[in-house]
Amino acid sequence: MGKALRYLVFCGALLAVAGLAEAQTRQGDMQVRHAWMHAPFQPGGASAAFFRLINTGREIDRLVAVSSPDAHRAAIHIHASEGGYYRMRRLRGVEVHPGAPVMFRPGGLHIMLIDIKVASAETEFVRLRLRFERAGEMQLEVPIVPKTRWGPPVAKPAPKRPSVPYVGERRR
Ligand SMILES: [Cu+2]
Numbered sequence: 001m002g003k004a005l006r007y008l009v010f011c012g013a014l015l016a017v018a019g020l021a022e023a024q025t026r027q028g029d030m031q032v033r034h035a036w037m038h039a040p041f042q043p044g045g046a047s048a049a050f051f052r053l054i055n056t057g058r059e060i061d062r063l064v065a066v067s068s069p070d071a072h073r074a075a076i077h078i079h080a081s082e083g084g085y086y087r088m089r090r091l092r093g094v095e096v097h098p099g100a101p102v103m104f105r106p107g108g109l110h111i112m113l114i115d116i117k118v119a120s121a122e123t124e125f126v127r128l129r130l131r132f133e134r135a136g137e138m139q140l141e142v143p144i145v146p147k148t149r150w151g152p153p154v155a156k157p158a159p160k161r162p163s164v165p166y167v168g169e170r171r172r
Contacts, residue, residue, distance in 0.1 A: 025138075025140055026138070027130075027132065027135045027136055027137065027138035028057070028061075028132070028134065028135030028136060029055055029056045029057025029058075029059075029061065029098075029134070029135055030053065030054070030055060030056075030057075030061055030096065030130075030132050030134075030135040030138060031053070031054040031055075031056055032051050032052070032053060032054075032130070032138065032140055033051065033052045033054060034050075034051055034052050034151075034152040035049065035050070035051035035128075035140060035141075035142045035143065035152065036049075036050055036051070036142065036143055036144075036145045036149075036151060036152040036153060037049040037050060037113075037126060037142050037143075037144055037145070038144065038145065038147050039116075039123065039144045039147075040113075040116045043116075044115050044116065044117070045115075045116060046112065046113060046114045046115070046116065047113055047116060047126075048077070048106070048110035048111060048112055048113065049104070049110065049111040049113060049126065049128055049142045050104045050105050050106065050110055050111075051104050051142070052101050052102070052103055052104070053094070053096050053101060053102040053104070054096075054101045055096040055097060055098045055099070055100070055101075056098070057098055057134075057135075058098055059098070059134060060095055060096070060097050060098070061095075061096050061132050061133055061134040061135055062093045062094065062095050062096065062132065062133040062134075063076065063093055063094045063096065063130055063131070063132055064092075064093045064131055064132065064133050065130075065131040066111050066128065066129065066130055066131070067128075067129045067131075068113055068116075068126060068127055068128050068129065069127050069129075070113075070116060070117050070118050070126045070127050071113040071114060071115055071116045071117060071126065072114060072115035072117070073112075073113070073114040073115060074111060074112065074113050074114070074128070075090050075111070075112045075114075076090065076091040076092075076093070076094060076109070076111060076112075077089065077090055077091065077109070077110050077111070077112040078091055078108060078109050078110075079107050079108055079110070086107075088112065091109075093133075094109065096132075106150060111128065113126065113128075123144055124143065124144060125141040125142055125143045125144060126141070126142050126144065127139065127140070127141055127142075128140050128141075128142050
């Protein structure tokens with residue numbers, strides 16, 4: 001089997017597994033909360049995913065690898081100022097201490113996703129896999145929020161009370 005073909009078969013198998021696996025936000029003692037990202041500006045473009053990593057256990061864990069079935073490349077990045085410039089640097093891993101959540105946010109740590117395969121307006125999330133030294137692999141869905149928003153999606157507001165009083169309700 002040619003190398004390219006083998007790669008395709010491998011990717012197909014990965015996608016099949018990803019399709020079956022339930023999206024989750026907890027894996028062992030590791031938890032992901034408030035995940036969000038913007039869609040890339042054009043199909044095949046890049047974007048960054050943000051969230052909060054929480055270690056609910058007693059031992060230090062480490063995020064050691066990231067990947068996405070919806071992007072050709074994924075990496076742990078940090079924005080850091082170097083000689084007056086803001087640059088992105090690739091990190092090998094991120095330690096998560098118990099009781100000290102690690103924030104991935106604009107201007108700081110982020111998961112860089114390059115060549116995102118899904119960028120249509122209907123796309124609601126991008127799948128992401130995080131591998132932790134202790135907790136193992138977590139698969140989650142990162143919701144895509146509108147470009148005007150810089151944070152996790154807002155919960156839908158509760159339906160408004162009708163302005164007309166309910167039958168039997170007394171007006172004040
Ligand atoms: Cu980056």
